[in-house]
Amino acid sequence: MDTSSSKPGQPSLSTRDLSIRFGGHVAVNAVSADFYPGTLTVIVGPNGAGKTTYFNLVSGQLQATSGRVFLRGRDITGFGPARRTRLGIGRAFQLTNLFPHLTVLENVRLAVQSRVGIGLSMLSLWSGHRDVIARAEHYLERVAMAGKRNAWVGTLSHGDQRKLEVAILLALEPEIMMFDEPTAGMSVDEVPVVLDLIHQVKAERRRTVLLVEHKMDVVRALADRIVVLHNGTLVADGEPATVMQSQIVQEAYLGTPEPA
Structure with missing residues (x-):
């Protein structure tokens, strides 16, 4: 499923057939997606799905084996992370930097x-x-x-x-804000501070926000849109209510319910 075609105007960030291989392993497999200003997209998937690797390809920490990255329609695939930062892509890391x-x-x-x-x-x-x-x-x-x-x-x-x-x-x-599990390792008392800030950024409806997150309560509270990666492949993309109920998300991310 894909709701991106219903968005007006030019995307602020796009990937086209973005892939990376480590030896014989395809960590991200031909992922194409558009991200628009004023939208907070949460990227979910099981461990090893390729979420952080996809972030690294977008922010420039890794160079793609194939495919392209576009910022406001400009091909930035060959640019390193420092140049992408100067152009408006900001990244908070899963491990502090x-x-x-x-x-x-x-x-x-x-x-x-x-x-x-x-x-x-x-x-x-x-x-x-x-x-x-x-x-x-x-x-x-x-x-x-x-x-x-x-x-x-x-x-x-x-x-x-x-x-x-x-x-x-x-x-x-930055024009593009990328958060990789922003509350990971935080105490219960610390989490609301960061989540409130992300809520404020979202409420401004000026920036494009991408968020990798495992905690489903955070996903439900923040997401305008959910993108699901599984084995490096984009398997679902759409409004939260629809994506969360899809069979592939139930099986690949949430797990199939045990019989009563």
């Missing part, structure tokens, strides 16, 4: 500087640096991390590192 020997504030400040194009030159205006710090603090407040602004990142709990990654992603202000 931070600077452990810098403070929390410094990590976010670097993201803000990258976004606004301010370097570390002594010729930069101090007022500009004050603005950068103020913006960095704003994003830390959004993830409830302002109280730890001066803490070394290497000393943070796993949950706090995940929240910091979300702050960095927000600071980059």
Whole structure:
């Protein structure tokens, strides 16, 4: 099933027959999908289905064996992750990707500087640096991390590192936001902060949001659309209520119910 053809306008992100092979193993198999502004798509599937690998192909951490990736109609297949980030694809990783020997504030400040194009030159205006710090603090407040602004990142709990990654992603202000299991490893108390932020981003209806998630309550709460991968192949794509009830999802992802 595929609802993408009913969406108006040009997709912000597309993949066409996107594939990658590791030796004889096809990890992602000819996946074609369009993603549109204002839509939050959750990508689900059993362990080993190819979800994170597909994310890595989109964000540039992996180069495809075949197929193409398009951003606003532009072929970016050959671009690396740094160039894709500059063009508007932001990614929060399943495993944190931070600077452990810098403070929390410094990590976010670097993201803000990258976004606004301010370097570390002594010729930069101090007022500009004050603005950068103020913006960095704003994003830390959004993830409830302002109280730890001066803490070394290497000393943070796993949950706090995940929240910091979300702050960095927000600071980059990307057109495409990609979250790979954003609540993985978080305590029950920490999860609502990140989920509320994703709700806020979704409510703005400006960005294209892609989310890999295992927790079905999170999927139901956030998804405008669900894409299902199984053995690297796209097997379902559509509105949550329809996809969740499909036989292939019941069998491949949720598991077949045991007889009474």
